[in-house]
Amino acid sequence: KMSSPVKVFGHATSTNVARVLLCLEEVGAEYELVPVDFLAGEHNTPEHPFGKIPAFQDGDLVLFESRAIARYILRKYRTPGSPDLLGENGGAEEAAMVDVWTEVEAQQYHPAISPVVFECIIFPVMRGAKTDQKVVDESLERLRLVLGTYEERLSKSRYLAGDSFSFADLNHFPFTFYFMATPYAALLDEYPRVKAWWEDLMARPSVKRVCANMPTKF
Amino acid sequence: MGTEAKVKVFGPARSTCVARVLVCLEEVGAEYELVHVHLPAGEHKGPAHLARTLFGQVPAFQDGDLILFESRAISRYVLRKGASDLLRENSLAESATVDAWLEAESHNFDRAMSAITFQCFVVPMFMGGTTDHKIVEENMEKLKAALGVYEERLTRFKYLAGDFISLADLSHCPMAHYLLASPCASVLDAYPRVKDWVDGMMDRPSVKKVMELMDAS
Numbered sequence: 001k002m003s004s005p006v007k008v009f010g011h012a013t014s015t016n017v018a019r020v021l022l023c024l025e026e027v028g029a030e031y032e033l034v035p036v037d038f039l040a041g042e043h044n045t046p047e048h049p050f051g052k053i054p055a056f057q058d059g060d061l062v063l064f065e066s067r068a069i070a071r072y073i074l075r076k077y078r079t080p081g082s083p084d085l086l087g088e089n090g091g092a093e094e095a096a097m098v099d100v101w102t103e104v105e106a107q108q109y110h111p112a113i114s115p116v117v118f119e120c121i122i123f124p125v126m127r128g129a130k131t132d133q134k135v136v137d138e139s140l141e142r143l144r145l146v147l148g149t150y151e152e153r154l155s156k157s158r159y160l161a162g163d164s165f166s167f168a169d170l171n172h173f174p175f176t177f178y179f180m181a182t183p184y185a186a187l188l189d190e191y192p193r194v195k196a197w198w199e200d201l202m203a204r205p206s207v208k209r210v211c212a213n214m215p216t217k218f
Numbered sequence: 219m220g221t222e223a224k225v226k227v228f229g230p231a232r233s234t235c236v237a238r239v240l241v242c243l244e245e246v247g248a249e250y251e252l253v254h255v256h257l258p259a260g261e262h263k264g265p266a267h268l269a270r271t272l273f274g275q276v277p278a279f280q281d282g283d284l285i286l287f288e289s290r291a292i293s294r295y296v297l298r299k300g301a302s303d304l305l306r307e308n309s310l311a312e313s314a315t316v317d318a319w320l321e322a323e324s325h326n327f328d329r330a331m332s333a334i335t336f337q338c339f340v341v342p343m344f345m346g347g348t349t350d351h352k353i354v355e356e357n358m359e360k361l362k363a364a365l366g367v368y369e370e371r372l373t374r375f376k377y378l379a380g381d382f383i384s385l386a387d388l389s390h391c392p393m394a395h396y397l398l399a400s401p402c403a404s405v406l407d408a409y410p411r412v413k414d415w416v417d418g419m420m421d422r423p424s425v426k427k428v429m430e431l432m433d434a435s
Contacts, residue, residue, distance in 0.1 A: 049367045050326065061311045065325075068317035076310050093284050096295040103288035106324070108273055149272050 005030035006073075010053030012213035015117075015174035016066035017054045022170055023070040025206035026085060029077040067106065067171065074167060085167045094162065101160040101168030109150075112143040113175050120182040125218050140184060147191045154193035169201060173210075181216045224249045225296075228267065229276030230257060232435035234328075234335075234392035235289035236277040237428050241388050242293045244424035246300025252431070258344060290320065293385060304385045312380060319378040319386035322364075330360040331393040338400055358402065365409045372411040387415070391425050395432060 006024070008031055010017035017033075024031045036053055048055040048064045055062065056069040058076075063069045074085050087094035116139050123129040153160060161168045176198060179185065188195045201207060227243070227250055229236035236252075243250045255261045255276055263274045271278045271287040278285065279292040281299075286292045297304050306312035334357045341347040371378060378386045394416050397403060406413040419425055 049371060050322065050364075061314070063314055063318050065318040065321035068314055068321050071317050072310065072314035075313075092295060092298050095298070096284065096286055096291060099291035099294050100286055100288050103291045104273070107288065153272065 004059075005032045007032050007034050007057040008069075009034045009036050009048070009055040009057070011035060012210075013215060014053055015178065016052075018174040018177070018210050018214060019066040019171065020054050020056065020069050020073065022173055022206055022210050023073045023085075023167075024077075025209050026170070026204075027073060027077040027079065027082050029073060067102065070167065070171075083165060085165070085170065087161065087164070087166055097161040098166045098168050101166070102171055104160075105168065105171040108146050109172060110175060112139055112146045113179050115139040116143070116182055116184060117175055117178045120184075121178055121218055136184075140187065143187065144190075147187070147194055150194050150197075151191045154197055159197070165204075169197070172198075173201060173207060177211065177214060181218070223282065224251045226251045226253055226280040227292075228253045228278040228280070229255050229262075230435045231428070231431035232433075233257070233276050234332075234396070235275070237392035237395075237432050238289045238389055239277050239279060239292045239296065240428045240431060241391055241424055242296040242300075242302075242304070242385070244427050245304060245388070246296060246302050248296065248300055254435075290324065290389070293389070297385060304383070304388065306379070306382065306384060312382070315379040316384040316386050319384075320389055322367075322378075323386060323389045326360070326364040326367075327390060328393060330357040330364065331397060333357040334361065334402065335393070335396050335400070338402070339396070354402075358405065362405065362408075365405070365412050368412050368415075369409040372415055377415070383419075387419060388425070390416070391419055392428070392432065394420070395429050 006029065008017060008020055008024070010033070012018065012021065012033060021031070021033070036055075050064065052064070054066055054069065055064050056072075057063075058072075061072075063072060071086065075088070078084070084090060085098075087098040115135050119131045119133075119136050119139075124131060150160075157163070159165050159169050180188070180198075188198060202211075225243070225248060227236060227239055229252075231237060231240060231252060240250075240252070255267055257276070261267060262271075262276055267274060267276075267278065271285075273287070275287065277289055277292060278287050279295075280286075281295075286295060294305060296302075298307070304316075306316050334354055337349045337351075337354050341349055368378065375381055377383045397406070398416070398420075406416065420429070
């Protein structure tokens with residue numbers, strides 16, 4: 001373990017920052033959250049080539065992209081007592097299933113759920129913009145299809161990648177958390193296995209600690 | 219790859235996601251069988267393919283009893299099983315940097331290029347529609363923003379993740395192939411290091427082989 005805490009650049013309320021903080025909490029690593037002042041253009045620092053948050057620093061290593069940062073944290077700071085969230089000690093097949101469902105979150109789930117969060121929460125709060133209901137309705141339709149597939153998956157598998165909780169499940173936390181603060185939270189009730197999986201995720205100590213810094217009322 | 223049967227890739231080679239996996243298989247010299255899935259006929263939404271992938275997308279992949287989908291997940295598996303150095307998993311710092319640029323490829327370059335190729339190729343050729351030039355222009359701006367970041371990065375390093383080639387670089391090849399074949403190819407002229415980097419990758423035997431499969435598909 002490094003003697004100095006790692007640094008995460010961004011705000012605890014940001015979905016992608018929360019993804020990283022969640023992994024730090026899972027492995028019990030010490031970290032320092034460094035706020036970034038968007039108005040001062042501070043996010044256009046060399047830490048992040050695309051000028052976004054989070055950025056991350058561990059000694060000489062600087063990283064960007066929350067999923068890449070998260071993997072690094074889980075690999076480097078994993079202790080014998082903490083779960084093998086990447087499945088990398090279980091062999092190539094277990095790691096591959098974690099990778100598959102991590103990609104599914106990024107390529108299927110996120111594009112369906114995030115527009116609802118952007119339209120209902122992020123744009124109104126950050127820009128004073130009005131919700132585009134057409135975008136919300138189209139996204140909800142897409143999300144229904146995705147959740148239907150997840151429901152089927154979870155009827156055959158305890159967690160998304162298999163019988164053990166993994167990085168793939170964790171990745172769903174940030175945007176789903178905010179989705180549950182929109183008027184459409186009841187959608188999950190239509191998919192009982194998904195709902196139970198979500199509640200299981202929310203009960204994790206690491207998730208509770210990260211939630212404490214994320215608002216539910218806007 | 220641990221079993222005597224060849225691995226199988228399901229999907230048409232001309233799909234960039236299928237091609238991504240094929241590049242990795244060629245890089246590790248694995249034997250594989252490419253099983254064509256006819257997208258225009260909706261074969262990817264039929265019961266056989268849905269049983270493999272749940273989301274009805276291509277590619278799907280089979281190695282013995284293991285069935286995978288999502289091209290970047292399959293790519294990682296193929297490279298690990300083939301003991302390739304393209305993921306740099308012997309180094310925590312290097313593998314993380316590869317992961318970061320692979321994410322960047324997915325969220326920035328691929329997203330913009332997918333929208334552009336969908337409008338320029340799929341809509342007129344497969345859907346009988348007309349190209350929406352507004353969408354193309356919006357995504358060309360996003361593409362240029364990504365290329366600008368790459369140009370800066372490639373002034374400092376030979377490749378995206380460092381001075382070594384990795385999956386983060388090669389993941390660009392299938393879309394780059396279509397970009398070079400499109401009327402938008404000249405966008406690269408303003409980014410000379412990016413252009414050299416692309417040309418260099420297109421010259422690799424593995425990439426050349428897959429580009430031939432893409433064009434023949």
